[in-house]
Amino acid sequence: MKTFQGRVIVPGSCTAEALVSRGGFNTLASYQMAIQFGDKKVKCGDQNNADLYKKPMLGKALCLPMTIGSTTGGMVLYTVCKIGKQPACMLFSESIDSLAAAGAILGAVWTEAEMPVIDRLGEDFLAYVKDGMTLTVREDGVVEVTG
Amino acid sequence: MVMVLTPEQQALLDGEKGEAMAKVVKTLVMYGNAFDAARMVPVTSEYGHTVISFGLKALTPLYDLYQELLDAGLVSGQKFTADPRPLDKHVPSSLLEDIVFKKIMYTHQDRYEAQLEQFGVIGDDSYTCTGYLPQVGNTPRQGDVLSWAESSAVVYANSVLGARCNRNSGIIELMGSIAGFVPEFGLLTDDGRKADWIVEVRCSEKPEAQLLGSAIGMKVLEDVPYVRGLDRWLGTDLTDEVCGYLKDFGAATASNGAVGLYHIEHLTPEAVQQGEALIRENARVYVIDDAELARVKASYPVVWKNPDAAPALCFIGCPHLTLQQLTDWTQRIQDALKQNGLRKVTVPTVFTASTPVIREFEKTPHAKKLKRSGVVLSYICPLMYMNNPLCKRKAVITSSNKLRTYTSARYYTEPEILRIITTGKEGKQ
Numbered sequence: 001m002k003t004f005q006g007r008v009i010v011p012g013s014c015t016a017e018a019l020v021s022r023g024g025f026n027t028l029a030s031y032q033m034a035i036q037f038g039d040k041k042v043k044c045g046d047q048n049n050a051d052l053y054k055k056p057m058l059g060k061a062l063c064l065p066m067t068i069g070s071t072t073g074g075m076v077l078y079t080v081c082k083i084g085k086q087p088a089c090m091l092f093s094e095s096i097d098s099l100a101a102a103g104a105i106l107g108a109v110w111t112e113a114e115m116p117v118i119d120r121l122g123e124d125f126l127a128y129v130k131d132g133m134t135l136t137v138r139e140d141g142v143v144e145v146t147g
Numbered sequence: 148m149v150m151v152l153t154p155e156q157q158a159l160l161d162g163e164k165g166e167a168m169a170k171v172v173k174t175l176v177m178y179g180n181a182f183d184a185a186r187m188v189p190v191t192s193e194y195g196h197t198v199i200s201f202g203l204k205a206l207t208p209l210y211d212l213y214q215e216l217l218d219a220g221l222v223s224g225q226k227f228t229a230d231p232r233p234l235d236k237h238v239p240s241s242l243l244e245d246i247v248f249k250k251i252m253y254t255h256q257d258r259y260e261a262q263l264e265q266f267g268v269i270g271d272d273s274y275t276c277t278g279y280l281p282q283v284g285n286t287p288r289q290g291d292v293l294s295w296a297e298s299s300a301v302v303y304a305n306s307v308l309g310a311r312c313n314r315n316s317g318i319i320e321l322m323g324s325i326a327g328f329v330p331e332f333g334l335l336t337d338d339g340r341k342a343d344w345i346v347e348v349r350c351s352e353k354p355e356a357q358l359l360g361s362a363i364g365m366k367v368l369e370d371v372p373y374v375r376g377l378d379r380w381l382g383t384d385l386t387d388e389v390c391g392y393l394k395d396f397g398a399a400t401a402s403n404g405a406v407g408l409y410h411i412e413h414l415t416p417e418a419v420q421q422g423e424a425l426i427r428e429n430a431r432v433y434v435i436d437d438a439e440l441a442r443v444k445a446s447y448p449v450v451w452k453n454p455d456a457a458p459a460l461c462f463i464g465c466p467h468l469t470l471q472q473l474t475d476w477t478q479r480i481q482d483a484l485k486q487n488g489l490r491k492v493t494v495p496t497v498f499t500a501s502t503p504v505i506r507e508f509e510k511t512p513h514a515k516k517l518k519r520s521g522v523v524l525s526y527i528c529p530l531m532y533m534n535n536p537l538c539k540r541k542a543v544i545t546s547s548n549k550l551r552t553y554t555s556a557r558y559y560t561e562p563e564i565l566r567i568i569t570t571g572k573e574g575k576q
Contacts, residue, residue: 047450069401074316083208098313098314098333099405110174
């Protein structure tokens with residue numbers, strides 16, 4: 001097991017399987033088809049993200065450097081939280097960006113969804129974690145990686 | 148760092164004006180704390196801008212949230228423009244698409260537009276992603292603090308106009324306009340506006356704006372680039388033509404990456420005023436030449452169901468075209484059709500622009516020429532139009548790198564697009 005210490009943006013704890021985006025995660029492009037047409041597995045629709053394209057995102061520990069793209073991004077994250085289609089958690093290697101922060105905070109303040117969000121886990125975290133590994137997020141911002 | 152609020156702001160957070168307002172302020176405080184903001188600063192622009200202009204059934208939770216705000220008596224403290232509407236009957240669509248648009252996707256459009264009216268949208272002409280253009284009139288001054296969302300508008304306001312706005316998300320921008328203040332961090336600060344990258348443009352000819360912006364966005368992501376070498380083609384004045392170029396360039400940096408501000412040496416206001424003092428020590432360098440642009444363009448995936456399909460529809464104007472761009476495109480199409488012995492474009496083509504720009508354009512002789520060439524002129528948002536699975540079956544082409552990023556539209560440079568729609572032949576060289 002390896003542990004990484006990050007900063008807590010939205011507190012919480014969970015254990016989930018890792019899904020890793022090595023490049024910027026485009027929130028709108030990733031979610032727009034899935035939320036519009038009721039994809040139960042919430043498969044990633046971003047054709048520019050070779051790591052995630054067509055992979056189910058629901059309930060995964062989404063590991064990413066940052067989010068990119070349209071400023072609807074936070075609204076999209078709020079919506080997936082409100083309809084219960086959010087990832088188990090979002091784990092950022094870098095400092096969180098403004099769109100992801102907005103979405104995570106809107107989800108925390110205005111919905112009942114539980115989606116811990118940790119940032120500043122470092123480049124080593126993203127280099128180490130692989131799809132399918134088991135991640136446990138603790139309230140204090142520590143992420144344990146096994147598998 | 149925990150943000151220090153004024154007594155008035157603290158009272159709002161404590162519920163002086165009700166639970167909904169307290170949650171709005173709590174959202175803004177948490178948002179600021181995520182970026183170590185020390186305080187809130189007043190929104191100083193005359194108008195706001197919201198990125199959300201569509202009444203999508205899938206976003207029912209959003210409209211419910213907005214209703215909660217309205218029911219609590221919360222409206223925007225400033226009038227605002229909004230992104231373009233998703234539907235226009237003049238844009239070509241099949242019967243099936245019409246059913247999907249009206250009966251499945253945009254079933255909340257009327258409800259949402261009624262909400263926007265209550266919140267304070269300026270008017271019926273205010274639906275455009277280019278509210279900052281003079282014809283629309285939502286043009287901030289240098290130094291104004293904004294609570295806007297819409298990636299292409301934010302990057303334009305910051306870079307070309309010198310206003311100060313973070314890359315806010317939809318919903319957050321409205322909450323900032325409701326509260327009248329926003330957390331001070333990032334692009335609202337002098338330090339946050341310094342350049343992390345020097346981009347050296349060494350192309351043999353003026354680079355395509357949307358391709359150059361894409362390359363830079365993919366490289367620098369959310370950092371601030373200081374671009375050298377573009378003044379060779381753009382000059383040092385922010386003419387209408389140059390502003391059109393920078394609009395498209397910025398939209399590509401923002402959608403292909405997450406750029407909220409760029410500086411163009413000798414051209415954009417802060418670059419002119421501060422020069423290289425804007426560049427951080429140890430800024431990284433990215434050199435762009437013809438080969439780099441070719442590499443970036445070749446990296447775009449083609450996601451049409453049939454990659455060899457003949458183009459069925461062409462969209463030009465994401466972000467919405469300026470008056471100058473409309474005029475230039477009309478002239479180019481006229482010349483190309485004449486040269487090819489044709490009267491009308493060979494691919495159904497839609498130009499998109501704001502209603503006020505369209506109205507001005509229609510006063511010019513170019514409007515009749517454009518109509519005669521068969522091009523449809525619309526206020527629609529092409530991204531919203533294409534935001535459905537049916538479009539994947541349709542071979543849509545575009546010169547917009549933003550549209551390419553979010554939909555199945557295939558990107559071609561402007562000269563390639565011109566050749567395709569005026570000859571019907573494949574656009575690749």
